[in-house]
Amino acid sequence: MVTALTDPYKILGVAPTASADDVQKAYRKLAKKLHPDLNPGNLEAEEKFKEVAGAYDLVGDAEKRKRFDSGEIDATGAERARPSYYRDYASSEQDHPYTDNSGFADFMESEDAFAELLRRSARTQTNRRGRDLEFRLSIEFIESIAGADKRLTLPDGNTLNLAIPPGVTEGQVLRLRGKGAPAAGKGDPGDVLIELEIKPDRSFTRRGDDIYLELPITLTEAVLGAQIKVPTPTGAVTMSVPRGSNAGSTLRLRGKGAPKHAGGHGDQLIKLKVVLPKEPNSELEAFVTGWEGGKTYNPREEVMP
Amino acid sequence: MKMSKEEFLSLSGIEHQTLGVWIAQEWLKPSGSSVDPSFTDIDIARARLIRELFVDFGVNTEGVGVILNLVDQLYGVRRSLTELRRAVGATPEK
Numbered sequence: 001m002v003t004a005l006t007d008p009y010k011i012l013g014v015a016p017t018a019s020a021d022d023v024q025k026a027y028r029k030l031a032k033k034l035h036p037d038l039n040p041g042n043l044e045a046e047e048k049f050k051e052v053a054g055a056y057d058l059v060g061d062a063e064k065r066k067r068f069d070s071g072e073i074d075a076t077g078a079e080r081a082r083p084s085y086y087r088d089y090a091s092s093e094q095d096h097p098y099t100d101n102s103g104f105a106d107f108m109e110s111e112d113a114f115a116e117l118l119r120r121s122a123r124t125q126t127n128r129r130g131r132d133l134e135f136r137l138s139i140e141f142i143e144s145i146a147g148a149d150k151r152l153t154l155p156d157g158n159t160l161n162l163a164i165p166p167g168v169t170e171g172q173v174l175r176l177r178g179k180g181a182p183a184a185g186k187g188d189p190g191d192v193l194i195e196l197e198i199k200p201d202r203s204f205t206r207r208g209d210d211i212y213l214e215l216p217i218t219l220t221e222a223v224l225g226a227q228i229k230v231p232t233p234t235g236a237v238t239m240s241v242p243r244g245s246n247a248g249s250t251l252r253l254r255g256k257g258a259p260k261h262a263g264g265h266g267d268q269l270i271k272l273k274v275v276l277p278k279e280p281n282s283e284l285e286a287f288v289t290g291w292e293g294g295k296t297y298n299p300r301e302e303v304m305p
Numbered sequence: 306m307k308m309s310k311e312e313f314l315s316l317s318g319i320e321h322q323t324l325g326v327w328i329a330q331e332w333l334k335p336s337g338s339s340v341d342p343s344f345t346d347i348d349i350a351r352a353r354l355i356r357e358l359f360v361d362f363g364v365n366t367e368g369v370g371v372i373l374n375l376v377d378q379l380y381g382v383r384r385s386l387t388e389l390r391r392a393v394g395a396t397p398e399k
Binding site: 027028031032035037038040041053056084085086088089090091096097098099100101102103104117118120177178188 | 334336338339346347350351353354357361362363372374376377378379380381382383384385387389392393
């Protein structure tokens with residue numbers, strides 16, 4: 001026998017003929033207003049939410065709804081059994097790791113009596129976790145690409161081992177959980193936050209995941225092509241310079257750039273710079289003087305027609 | 306009551322992998338090390354709330370993060386209001 005109080009359709013405010021979609025919508029609308037964890041100030045919410053959740057358990061499930069509609073089962077005992085709500089813990093006197101005072105941190109900054117009371121109440125939360133300690137660490141460019149193990153000495157004399165992962169960027173912050181200041185009460189210690197500063201490198205620069213390098217080559221290597229050794233942040237590799245490579249042209253070493261977040265690596269891009277011997281060379285001068293092709297070719301045709 | 310990861314998983318009914326994601330998002334903050342985390346009743350209740358947000362409320366991942374952030378701030382404000390009320394009540398009238 002279904003009475004008004006226990007009729008799940010009435011509780012949800014839908015007709016017994018309502019579609020499953022409408023039942024779900026009705027439930028979500030009520031649950032938003034009644035869920036005790038989301039409405040901690042509403043004292044009646046818990047009782048009402050229990051009813052609503054129980055009703056939804058019954059007619060929100062196609063199989064159970066069919067059995068209920070045919071009278072096979074009734075609404076007795078449909079209330080959702082539930083040991084406790086998040087609200088019960090979050091509002092208790094005991095401190096917990098999810099306390100967040102940032103919602104009124106601005107109020108605590110001012111000088112009035114209200115701010116003083118707030119600060120005092122914040123201090124009484126003795127079990128809050130310890131302070132985070134922040135440091136800056138300067139590392140070499142090569143360490144930022146290849147990663148490195150560092151040993152840091154903190155101002156209090158303690159040492160910390162820090163594994164810098166490959167591919168870190170300027171300003172990135174590494175967090176060492178639990179290595180910060182101990183808590184005043186029973187809370188967990190804070191974290192150590194290390195902001196990385198990457199020293200500029202004489203040769204390499206980084207743009208996104210790609211690394212750029214300007215590489216001097218000889219005239220002979222540029223004209224005839226060559227196999228040359230190229231430095232990369234993870235060690236030298238051999239690269240072939242094609243015959244007739246021009247100064248300023250860029251060669252790409254695939255996968256020799258910085259590690260990407262999504263996996264894989266960027267590229268290293270090498271800009272060639274043809275460098276003549278420091279001292280003038282009579283042999284070269286004699287050759288160039290007799291080289292007709294060098295006089296007829298005008299590389300400035302495009303800029304100075 | 307402190308409980309191990311295994312106890313937490315069986316009591317909360319969430320999957321091992323799901324737990325990893327929730328911890329990475331800092332939705333759950335167990336104490337202890339990441340190898341051997343330790344949970345309490347509040348973590349169970351919070352995990353239940355998160356699951357209800359996903360399953361019953363149809364909230365997506367971004368939405369859950371936003372809601373938890375606001376929920377934490379709301380409880381922080383409520384807690385301080387409670388303490389303020391006590392402090393004000395205890396202040397003798399001049």
